[in-house]
Each structure stands twice: as C-alpha cells, then as structure tokens.
Amino acid sequence: EDGSKLWLRYTPPEAIYDFSTVTMDETSPTLEKALKELNIAWQSFEGKDIQTSKTTDAGSLVIGTSKSKNITSVISSKDFDDLGNDGYIIRNINKGGKQSITIASNTDIGVLYGVFHFLRLIQTNQLSASINIVEKPKYDIRILNHWDNLDRTVERGYAGYSLWKWDELPNTLSPRYEAYARANASIGINATVLNNVNASPQILSKEYLHKVKALADIFRPYGLKVYLAVNFSSPKELGGLPNSDPLNKEVIKWWNDKAKEIYSIIPDFGGFLVKANSEGLPGPQDYGRTHADGANMLADALKPYNGIVMWRAFVYNPSNEDRAKQAYLEFMPLDGQFRDNVIIQIKNGPIDFQPREPFSPLFGAMQKTPEMVEFQITQEYLGFSNHLAYLAPLFKETLDSDTYANGKGSTIAKITDGTLRPHKLTAIAAVANIGEDTNWCGHHFAQSNWYAFGRLAWDHQLTSKQIADEWIKMTFSKDNGFVNPVKDIMLASREAVVDYMMPMGLHHIFAFGHHYGPEPWGDVPGGRPDWMPWYYHNADSVGLGFDRSITGSNAVSQYFSPLKEIYNDASRCPENLLLWFHYIPWSYKMKNGRIMWDELCYKYNSGVQQTRSFQQTWRQMQPYIDEQRFNDVKSKLEIQSQDAVWWKDACLLYFQTFSKRPIPSDIEPPVHKLEDLKKIKLDMKHHN
Template structure:
C-alpha cells in the first residue's frame, strides 16, 4: 500500500517534469526569447507533415530547412525527413520560381504577395505549400507556419492563409553609440561589438536576425540618431558590412543614422551646406562607397536641427533641401532617406505644435525616396499622447510612424508595461483627414495615399543583457512591434497571448491571466505616472522617476515638467484649445472640435488639451482633483494586482523567470507608489485640497521625495 502510493507520487513527479517546457538548457534565462517554450497544442498533433520538400538551395533555404527540422522534430518528437522529390504528406516551401508549386495558385494572388507576402495552402495529396515571390517571403511563411503549429487552436490540416505585410519596410532603430552605450537603452550595452568587428562576429548577430525575421522585421538602423560622424568612415563601413552579411539571409537590411555635418567633420570640407557642390559631391562619393561595401544598404536615418544636432537650417536651408540632397546621393542605388520630424526649439509657446508648423509648409517638396519619420505623438513617447497632427495632413509627402519600444518614459525595463495597446491605440486613431476611417494605419500603409515607400520604425529595447530586453516581459514589446509592422490590423490581445504561449506556457489560466495583465499594464503606468492627459512629469535627464516640481536654473523651459502640467492655484493642464495655443487646430474635424471642447475631449487626453479648474466636474460625478487622486491610486492598485496575479502562477512558470519577474513587479509596485505620492502631494500644493480619505494615505512625504536623487548606475 505504502509502496504503491510512493510510485504514484514518483510518476506524478516524472510526468510533471516532462511537462515543463523543453528548452535545451537547465536555467531558463530568457535568452531564447519567444522560442523558449516548445509545447504543442494537442489539436495540432495530426498536422505534422511526414516530409519537408525544398527544391532550392541557398543560405535562406538553409535557414528554412534548419528551422523546420529543429522545430518539427522538437514539437512532434519525430524525425521529419527532408526530401528532394515531392511525396504525399509533404510540407513544401518554395518561391514562384518553382513552377511545380505555382500550379496551385493564381497569378494574381501571387502577384499581390509582393516581395514579402506568402501563402500557406494545403493542396492535394495532403501536401501543404508555403509559397512566396522571394526566398525571404518563404522564410516568413515558414516562421508563420511553425508559430501556427505551436499556438493555434484551429485545425491545421486544411490551411489557406494569405499574408501580405502592411508596411514594406519594418525597421528597428537602435540608439546605440559607437562606444557601446545605448541611449535610452535599459538592457545592457550595445549588441554591436564595434571594437571586435570586422574580425570577430558575435553569435548574437544571427540570433538577433533570426528573432527579427521570425516576426517580419526587415531592417535595422544600427546606430543612434544622435549620430557620430565616424559611422561613415570606411573603417566602420567595413564593420557594418559584416553585420549586413549575417543579416542578409534573414532578409534584414542595414541602415545607418548619419550626422548631417559629416562632410565637414570627417570629410575635411569647410561646411556641410547642402547647396554646396563639394558637399553634394562628398555625399555622392560616400553613397558610392557604401554601396560598394554593402550592395543592399537600406539608407540613411537623419535627425537634423533637433536637440543640438546639425542640419540644413544651419545654412539657411530647409529640411527638404537637406533631405533631398541626401536622397539624390542614394537614389542611384535604391537607398532611401528617413528624415525625422522630431524638431522643436525652446522659443515656441507649445512644443507640441512645432513639428507640424515646421514640416507642413514643406509638404510636397521632398524627393520620392525621402520618407518623413514622425513620432507617434507630438511631444515625445509619453505614456499617452494624442497622435501627431502630421499624420494624414501631409498629403503629398510620405510619412512613417516612429514608435518607441524601449521604455524611456514608462519605467525603463523595471516596469511591466506591454506597449501593444499603446501602438494599437495610435495606429487605430482616425485622423479624419480624408474622411471617416482614415486611421493612422491607413494613411501610413498606402491604403489612402499613393505612397512611394511604406515604412514603420520602432526604437529598439535590445541590449547585451542575457534576456535581451532587461525584463522578460519587455521582449513582448519587441515582438508586438514586429507583428503590428507586419499587420497593423492585428488584435494585440491575440499577439500577447501568442507571445505568452511561445515564451512561457500554454496553460490556459496562465495565458488568460497574464494577457489580461499585459493588456492593462500600459494603462496602469499611465494612471500612476501621467493620468488624464498629463505628460512629461519625469525627472530631468534620466526620465525615470517623478519630478513634477523640477526646476533647473537656465534650463530650456520645454525640458521642464512645469512647462507641461502648468499647475497653479486655479487648476491643472496645458491649454492647447482654441483659447490657448490652439494646437487643436492642427487636427482635422471632428477631432479638432472634440479635442477643443473639454466636454467632448476623451478624459484620457483632458489635461493634454485643457487647463481645467481643480473643481472641474467630470461626468462621473468626481471633481478633477478627486479624479486625479483616484487615477493615481488606481494605477497603484493595478500594479499590486499584477503582482498578486503573478504570484498565483508560481507553479506554471520556471522558477528562474518566476523570481526575476516577481522581483521586477515588486519594484513596480514600490515605484508606482513613489509616482503616486510624488505627483499627488506636489499637485496638492496647488489644489490645496485633501486627498479623499477613502482613497489612500501617502506613504512618503513630499519633502523627502524631492530630496531623492536617482541612481543611474544600473542603466546605460
């Protein structure tokens, strides 16, 4: 009796250990990203092909073959053979160059796939074909197929999937400096080992390329937009060339940020005037050199006349003059210029208006290989902003959204905040510039305008940390950016679930609980940092903790929180309505009227557009002050809820990641309280009203919080 019970216990232990995610390593450290968990849904078991058929050979096909073999064999625990002649029960991967595959597809549907699209279709003889116009398209189809096998709840024996990306260029921007630091990077130093290159090639380069390709990212700007001119030196181009070679079979092009003053700084010219023949020639020569070294080089990203960077304005020229000059240099080789619209100067009365004011007059003046890269919001990657008013308004210029994956303003890699909801809210916002349903998605992906280029960029959150992103859950932001760049209509809740399944577990309770946490997490950050449309309340320089009181003598006013919150004895918020700076006039109707009127303005943007009295009555029966206290505290409660939820899931996750995330969540709760107390107590010095006692009592004293100095050592 005793023995039998023991055996049962042992069996349970054995089967439990069998059920833990197979990862090929003892410590699960996050280094495998969304390739970590290789559970298979029971429903997909019968979908396993008997053979893999690849008629072609190439570097990319080798990747396809390896991914399929590794994954199918791991997933199904069997040995799926690669065959050279088609047999029933095969998974066939190929391009339209292979005529024996194209018979199952119409010419028109293949044409619509473009460069990167693919079709996965089950045809006769139980064969499934992944077809594309290019090998890279076939690679995307392969990753898609593997993901389906692993995460889909659907029957996978009769597939007919057509995927075409929303944007042609799906880019990561790395704000990596040549000295190995990463601006606004919170996951260790730069991936790019410039000192060792070109001789030594870190295995991380390929792992990075694979991760990107698996979600459809096809370009990387390797260096910081605050660009060192050195990147264009031949020495560095040779290093870049090595990275480009690793990326190439994964379909990833390299791009570089360039310093507009390069011709004078490294070229020996007296200036960088875009009207100067010498300067023009210098760039032409440089372009030629680049393309000699990197034949498929993507193009330039330029931050000009912004935050101290040089630019065409230095020579009395416009942004168009500067961008076109570079575009002409790259044009013979098919390169593009991504010119950032992130400009503002301290003299304006409203930083939120300046990008629009400066770029709108240039509409229509840019070359067809120039694309204006516009941050999602009019200020700078705040937890919540309205959309930049340029979207949809610059009708004769191609625009691309710039999103920030790294969380400069949302708690670095310390806070769990899934940005899928932020990205989607932005993409789904209707600009109304061409009537109803001309969302940011549609005005940037070519659905509305006849764009010569379509592109989207995300500022990467990737570094040398073992888990790549500093926080296990921050990987999801890289993932969701890629997925939305591929398909801007996706449900980000589905993406979150899919990511959780691939990264952690298929356990239903785990996936539903943590996807709820992820979906709510960005709003929690908004609540405890900058609710109701507040913004830019963070500390000077580091942008981490709360410093709504921050005043620094001689500082640019538009770098100080008081410029944005405008708290006074009357109320709170920035009057950008028609009675204030009239930033609302930059939006199309009805957005203009909606934002202009506090009664119509969405509450989540209320103090972005309006300065409202402390006793302003909201429709829910609360006054502004009470609502502010309520939301700050709600953010804390949400963070606490996240921590509690995670703690209930201990037996569903490997212990290493469980503990690491647990520690981060505890930090997040502590810092949510810090934010809440700091902001509420500071604003209370203006409102002169009590914190409703049923809400909370501050843990800290304002005076103590004001003395806190943030320790930056654990960040770049």
C-alpha cells in the same frame, strides 16, 4: 530558462503535424535558413532531424517560391499576383489522397516568413486540417531603430550594452548577430538602423563601413536590411570640408562619393535615417537651408542605388511657441518639396513618447509626402526595463486614430500604409529595446513589445489581445490557467502605467535627465523651459493642465475637423487627454461627477492598486512556469508597485500644495513625505 530563446522556444505542442520530411526543389541562403528553422523546431518537438527531398511525393510539407516546379504544380500563377515580395500562402493540398501543406511565395524571404507563420500556428495549437492562409505585410519597410553608440552604450537602453561589438567587428562575429536577425525575421521585421540618431560621423568611415558590412552579411539571409543614422555634419567632421551646407557642390560631391563607397561595400544597403536641427544636432538650417534641402541632397546621393532617406520630424526649439506645435509648423510648408525617396518619420505623439499623447497632427496633414510612424519600444518614459508595460495597446491607439485627413476613416494606419495615399514608400519604425542582456530586453515581458511591434508592422489589424495570446503561448505556456490571467495583466498594464504616472493627459513631469521617476516640482534655474515639468503641468492655486485650446496655444487648430472642435471643447475632449489640451480648475466636474482633483487622486490610486493586483496574479502563476523567469518577473513587479506608490505620493503631495484639497479618505494615504521625495536623486545620467 533565462529568456534568451525569446518566443522561439518550440516546446512540443499538443498535436504535432508531421513535417519530418520537407520537400524543396530550389536552394538559396534564405531557403536554407527556412530549412534550418524547421529543423530546430522538429528537433525540439521530436528530438530528430528533418529529412529533405526534392520531389513532392516524399513530404508532407512543401516549401518554395513561384519558380519551383513542386509549387507551380499545385498553386496557380494568379495566386501569386497579389503577394508582392514578402507575402506567402500556406495551404493544405490533397493530391491523390495524400495530404500535404504547401508554403509558397514569390520570393525566398516570403517562404521564410511563411515557415515562421506555420511554426507559430503549431505552437499556438492553431493548425487546422483545412488551412488556406494568404498573408502580406501592410508596410514595405518594417524597421527597428537602435539608439546604439559606437562605444556600446545605448541611449535610453535598459538591457545592457549594445549588441554590436564594434571593437571586435568585422573579424569576430558574435553568435547573437544571427540570433538577432532570426528573431526579427520570425516576426517580419526586415530592416534595422544600427546606430543612434544622435549619430557619430565615424559610422561612415571606411573602417566602420566594413564592420557594418559584416553585420549586413549575417542579416541578409534573414531578409534584414541595414540602414545607418547619419550626422548631417559628416562632410565637415569626417571629410574635412569647411562646412556641410547642402547646396555646396563639394558637400554634394562628398555625399555622392560616400554613397558610392557604401554601396560598393554593401550592395543592398537600405539608406539613411537623419535627425537634423533637433536637440542641438547639426542640420541644413545651420546654413539657412530647409529640411527639404537637406533631405533631398541625401536622397539624390542614394537614388542611383535605390536607397532612401528617413528624415525625422522630431524638431523643437526653446521658443514662445508650444513645443507640441513646432514639428507641424516646420514641416507643413515643405509638403511637396521632398524627393520621392524621402519619407518623413514622425513620432507617434507631438511631444515625446509619453505614456499617453494624442497623435501628432502631422499625420495626414502632409498630403504630398510619405509619412511613417516612429514608436518607442524601449521604455524611456514607461519605467525602463523595470515596469511591465505591454505596448501593443499604445501602438494600436495611434494606428487606429482617425485623423479625418481624407474624411472619416482616415486612420493613421491607412494614411501611412498607402491605402489612402498611394505613395511609393511605406514604412513603420520603432526604437528598439534590445541589448546585450541574456534575455535581450531587460524584462522578460519587454520582449513582448519587440514582438508586438513586428506583428503590427506586418498587420496593424491584429488585436493587442491576439498578439499577447500568441506571445504568451510561445514564450511561457499554453496552459489557459496561465494564458488568461497573464493576458489580462498585459492588456491592463499600459493603462496602469498611465494612471500611476501621468493620468488624464498630464505629460512630461519626469525627473530631469533620466525620465524614470517623478519630479513635477523639477526646475533648473536658467534651464530650458520646455525641459521643465512646470512648462507642461502649469499647476497653480486655480487648476492644472496645458491650455492648447483656441484661447491657449491653439495647438488644437493643427487637427482636422471635427477633432479640432472636439479637442477644443473641454466638455467634449476625451477625459484621458483633458489636461493635455486644457487648463482645468481643481473643482471642475468630471463626467462621473467627481471634481478634477478627486479624480486625479483616484486615478493615481487605481494605478497603484493595479500593480498590486498584477503581483497577486503573478504569485499564482508559479506552478505553470520555470522558477528562474517566475522569480525575475516577481521581483520586477515588486519594484514596479513600489515605484507606483512613489509616483502617486510625489504627484498628489506636490499638486496638493496648489489644490489645497484633501486626498479622498478611501484612497491609500501617502507613505512618503514630499520633502523626502524631493531629495531623491537617482544616479542616472543624461541630458533631457
């Protein structure tokens, strides 16, 4: 077992529902994929191919759309009204004493999703005799963002080179392209941005568009639509125009022509993702125009073909203004100025995918503009593919956060899924952790984060526990002796990372460039302050933390009441965000009676102890699973717990030079010397 099968291993379940004959009276490429999937599963369960039939009498599984006679004879038309495009019904039907299960949808892709759901029920032993499931996704667009470069390196990717073999495309088609689309369809992901947001203009060249088309053709039957990240300067860089000013008629024409060309090659192309005027990339502001001017020009070009623009709000500049406030300050004045096929893509936190951040105050604040969340599945700031960090709890923390934008209960989930604001566009995105590695994600457990994102994009009401439960059963084993302890590890893992890296609201004290190890002392003379750890932690002899209260940067003012008051008041601010919003004296009394310095020590220590307990639990899991994956995970857990000690020692020894207080005696004493830790230089390239 090398992990290449992901959660689609189809090990025989305890009870097998007989679907040896499947009834289907329609056909389409997508419905063929549904049959193919049922066949893969049946082969794996019973070692035989399924049979197909066109008449209901023959089979115990009937699948089809609302256009199928078999389906409409058992499911009434009003049942389809609420399903939208992607929803489905899975229902057991008793007709003349004969039991069967029907999977029905308005569309063939809905049928495919229903089939995957049905197979998931079987694999997790949840298929009951009486079943009536009605499902539809919470978001229309459930999209992965690949930060893949055209030279096949992957920005912040830790699972090998890019899956997309640009040099071979469009002639040679790797079997992994279909495997990728199938895996996404199995969890309801229906869109993908193929290339890095730091986009090369080259992606829009004719040559590359034909490569993109080859991928789109493979993905289509799985309902996976292709989008591209575009470089705002493409008209100049690729088209040879003197500039890329969004109000320049020639530039507008260039984009209109380009859109026309794209759609002539890929008729169902999704649209553009844009990072503009951010981290040195070009954008409309280069010409004195606004983000709205830039986004609208692209939106107009795509509009005739129903394409959309996902415009990122990840913007900040070295200035006197707190980095955490900048996106809000830039985008709020533009609320209401965007075309209706523009959606603003906002990272979950106001800084940058840290192990823990408060949610970005832009959520809910832009009343007239559709907003979408961008998560990061790839663990840029959570130990790459070396650390086990199950991210569903992080995703849920954001989605369940109450913004109070429309009063109590205005969670980010409800703001972005259209429940509270009936926007035409709803979407949710995440930066992928997928690469060429055999196990796709570098760490076997990193697969769970791809899985969890898909499941939450479909239904953000699922719990982290439910998702972990399904994933473990399908990926590893259904034995409770394995499922329960491993689920406990997963559920504790993200908080453990927070504890050993950046507890209590600390953030961005990573080593410059690679974002793997600790470097709270980091300083590059003459470098950008907002890329330096001291900018964020502000440690000195009195205390630690970033004062974002009214007396500080006043970032709290960007939140709605009562949050702004709560965050502003150190005694009411959640302690897990204390040092995010406040500069706190070392001797400050925490709620549990400890002083802040001691609490910091205990948190780091607890993170380390947790990684040790993960190792201990895992060692007992050997009897339940294959040797290969057991050993792979075992050695990764070892790295993780060594890294946790590295983090703890580095941060505590460094902060101790300011606090001048002893590390409590019941805490594991540091094994490193600060001077040695400062010398560690990892060979990991990158700008911040």
